[in-house]
Amino acid sequence: MLKTNDQWVAVADAFTDAAIIGEGWYGALEKLAEATGGAHGQLICIGPEAPQNNIWTVDPDIAQAFFDEGFGEPTRNPRIRAGMAAPVGTVLADADFITPEAAQKDDSYRWGRARGLGYICLTTLMRTGESSLVGLAVNRNSVQGHISSSEKAVFASLAQQVRAAVRTQMLLEGNSAALLMGTMDRLSIAAFACDGRGRVIAVSPPAEALLAQGCFLSLRQGQLAAELAADSSLLKGAILEAAQGQARPCSSRLRSVVVRSVRRAEPVNSILLDVISLPEKPFSFGFAPRVLVVVRGSQGRDEALIVALKLGFELTEGEAQVAIQLARGKRPETIAAERRVSVGTIRAQIRSLYDKMNIHHVGELLARLNPL
Numbered sequence: 001m002l003k004t005n006d007q008w009v010a011v012a013d014a015f016t017d018a019a020i021i022g023e024g025w026y027g028a029l030e031k032l033a034e035a036t037g038g039a040h041g042q043l044i045c046i047g048p049e050a051p052q053n054n055i056w057t058v059d060p061d062i063a064q065a066f067f068d069e070g071f072g073e074p075t076r077n078p079r080i081r082a083g084m085a086a087p088v089g090t091v092l093a094d095a096d097f098i099t100p101e102a103a104q105k106d107d108s109y110r111w112g113r114a115r116g117l118g119y120i121c122l123t124t125l126m127r128t129g130e131s132s133l134v135g136l137a138v139n140r141n142s143v144q145g146h147i148s149s150s151e152k153a154v155f156a157s158l159a160q161q162v163r164a165a166v167r168t169q170m171l172l173e174g175n176s177a178a179l180l181m182g183t184m185d186r187l188s189i190a191a192f193a194c195d196g197r198g199r200v201i202a203v204s205p206p207a208e209a210l211l212a213q214g215c216f217l218s219l220r221q222g223q224l225a226a227e228l229a230a231d232s233s234l235l236k237g238a239i240l241e242a243a244q245g246q247a248r249p250c251s252s253r254l255r256s257v258v259v260r261s262v263r264r265a266e267p268v269n270s271i272l273l274d275v276i277s278l279p280e281k282p283f284s285f286g287f288a289p290r291v292l293v294v295v296r297g298s299q300g301r302d303e304a305l306i307v308a309l310k311l312g313f314e315l316t317e318g319e320a321q322v323a324i325q326l327a328r329g330k331r332p333e334t335i336a337a338e339r340r341v342s343v344g345t346i347r348a349q350i351r352s353l354y355d356k357m358n359i360h361h362v363g364e365l366l367a368r369l370n371p372l
Contacts, residue, residue: 002035002154011035011158015165022169022284025055032162033057036147036155038138039116043162045285046072046080047132053285058139062115069111077108083124083135089163091123091156093147116141121155125163134285136162166285173287177202180289189307193289198223198239201289210295215261216271217295224293226259235259235273242277242291254312254368256296272296274305276312305369319353322346326362327369 002008014028029041042056054072056063066072074081082097094103103109112118122137136159140147147155177193184191184204193202199222203211211217218225224239226232238255254277260270274294284290292311309320318339325335332350336343359365 001037001151007035008154008158012161015162016168019165019169019172022172026057028162028165029055029057032136032155032158033138035158036121036138036151037144038121038140038147038151039144040139042135042137042139043166044072044135044137045128045132046083046135047129058115058117062117071108071111078102078106079108079120079122079137083122083133084131086124088124088126089159091121091152091159093121093152094119095146112139113142118142119144119146121147121152123156123159125159125166134166170285170287173284174201177287177289180292184294184307190295192224192293194224194239194243194291194293195287196243196284196290198236198243198291200224201287207295215263216259227261227263228259231257231259235275238273238275239291239293242275245277245280245290254308274308274312276308278311279314313353313356315353315356316349319349319356322349323353323357323365323369326350327366 002011011028011031014024014031018024018028025043029043031041033039033041040057042054042058044056045053054063054067056066070076072080074084078098082092086092098106098109109118117139119140119142120137121140122135125134125136127133138147138155180193181191181202181204185206188206189204190206190210191204192200192207195201200219211219216227218227224235226235235257238257242255255275257273257275258270259273262269272295274292274296276292276294278290278292280290294308305324306317306320309315309323310317315323321339322335325338326332330338332346333343336346339346354360354365357365357368359368
């Protein structure tokens with residue numbers, strides 16, 4: 001239980017640090033639970049417009065079972081319903097929305113009691129849509145019982161700090177998409193940034209110009225769509241797959257999709273899109289870009305491919321350039337002479353890019369780059 005102002009500041013600072021660094025949310029929630037005399041802390045995004053995120057300091061199997069058994073739905077869980085209905089910032093304990101008799105009969109409460117989650121204190125930090133929200137809660141076990149008025153007051157005061165931290169990370173995530181599109185614009189690259197659900201959250205100016213042409217691509221309900229249904233299906237699948245990150249250590253972060261146009265006259269009636277899975281952060285509220293879709297230009301420049309290699313495989317600028325030169329059949333000695341560096345430097349870059357791309361020879365490099 002919180003005893004001094006210094007402890008209160010330490011908890012608040014833990015959430016601020018988590019927002020700025022992008023990790024540390026679990027540790028901050030543990031401090032919140034301890035400060036309010038609870039067992040577990042939870043920060044959850046719920047609703048159709050919200051990314052399904054759940055930072056909960058319980059056993060991961062319990063957190064997964066919570067959603068698998070449907071207790072993340074308002075119809076199945078009085079706690080979720082209470083948070084959905086309450087105004088932002090209102091702090092609720094069990095007695096504020098359910099009677100002891102109803103709690104004894106409710107499936108979600110029985111499920112919780114069996115796992116040491118018999119009591120709760122919660123608040124809605126913010127709404128992210130008409131029926132979506134970010135919520136904060138502390139769970140209490142049967143020994144701790146209902147939250148006291150003093151503990152509830154501590155929770156209410158710290159909830160304001162948590163809300164500020166959540167907003168900070170959301171703003172940083174949004175800025176990261178804007179910065180990414182700024183880079184694409186400086187390179188005159190048409191690109192789209194998508195979130196974890198495949199929705200477009202940022203567009204570079206060259207991509208806006210492409211959309212304005214009315215050929216190849218359009219936005220439908222916030223998602224990229226092609227003129228032809230078959231192309232749209234392939235594109236949507238590639239974006240959603242990329243949003244999931246690397247399914248296995250050796251899987252590629254980059255996939256290419258051809259999109260055709262029946263409206264565009266010859267000679268150019270198709271474009272190539274590179275769908276890139278961006279490196280995943282430990283925790284995101286869903287505003288950070290998870291996928292980059294780069295439109296391949298027809299002018300034969302290497303900028304888009306270099307960007308794809310840097311973002312898709314986390315290569316350095318030099319490693320990406322060396323990869324392209326290797327794929328074009330140049331030997332390390334030739335590349336070293338053209339770049340005016342030692343052969344040892346080029347071989348070190350080759351070893352590094354092979355490791356990052358999980359390949360072992362030029363043949364595998366060609367297999368990765370040929371579709372591009």
